[in-house]
Amino acid sequence: MTDPAFDPTALVSVLRAQEDRLVLRRFTHEDAWRLGCLLADTARQRLAPVTIDIRRGHQQVFHCALPGTSPDNDDWIDRKRRVVERFSESSYLVGTRFRAKGTTFEASSPLDQCLYAAHGGSFPIRVEGAGVVGAVTVSGLAQAEDHAMVVEALENFLAPDVPATPATAPSEPPARPTNPPEPTAPPEPAPSAPSQQGTPPPPSGPPAVPPPSPAP
Template identity: 65%
Template sequence: MSTLPADPAAVEELTAQQEALTLDRLTHEDAWALGTLLVELARERALPVAIDIRRGPQQLFHAALPGSSADNDDWIDRKRRVVERYGDSSLLVGTRFRARGKSFDSDSRLDPARYAAHGGSFPLAVRGAGVVGTVTVSGLPQLDDHALAVEALTRFTGRG
């Protein structure tokens, strides 16, 4: 994965992906199970990632695996803020901008030191409640961060 999506078909695909991964609930135990699954996947592949799960402003899970750094925590915060602001995955938000021939960094009018529309943060939407939190992965190329979060959510929801 190297080319960033930038077309309306990619926007539709990423939107459908989000809709398919809606949760029935998000408890502390669910966050632990999802986070543990992400850690297991990353360890199996020796991936140098940091993982963060939040419900509202509360951090329910965080792990930093070997090879990750404090910079990954900063990326987590920047990507997570995009999801919190737009209600969509950080990759989808960036893709929407690119599909319109725009740059998120210059055209969103948001501070790029605080917001990054790079793949890796995914909204945790609960049926009947909307987006209630985020799951974020940082440490890989952005498409791979996104793919790891989606893989874990797909397994977690049993929809894969």
């Protein structure tokens, strides 16, 4: 079996499948914040020196630079994001497609290399019925790792929309309030010892038949 990590042609198929699968139902400013925080938390947990950028249309809606980054990462983000805006595909897919043809983006593309970089790390934000509406970009690691971090974040971001067996069936009615308590039948009296006055407690079952009187 061919390892797509070493075969550009096979990798192109993998990257296309990712883009077909990672489609959002909507993408609001609040969604951008949640996705950005998800990426930032992941990067911080892994001590990854990355810069994260999210665009919605032409507006920058999230930007975060973690320790170990520099202004160079901002430049890489801009160049990779422009590839997404130009081709409506991830920067990693665009660069890999050139390699699958036996060349490179730098050698064969007529675009200005100072403005465009087909290196992994920028991914199109695609919305159902609307197409590409923005881009999420990571810079700071090797291009395959930048790309993988974005894909992982989008998969986790979309996880609530994936059908799954819930822990509690959605048709289960909500719990009824405990105050006031529901009326219940009075408990049956339990057998107990005779009272202090010597009067035995009333029987809980049917009345007992008295024993026959002794013969005279």
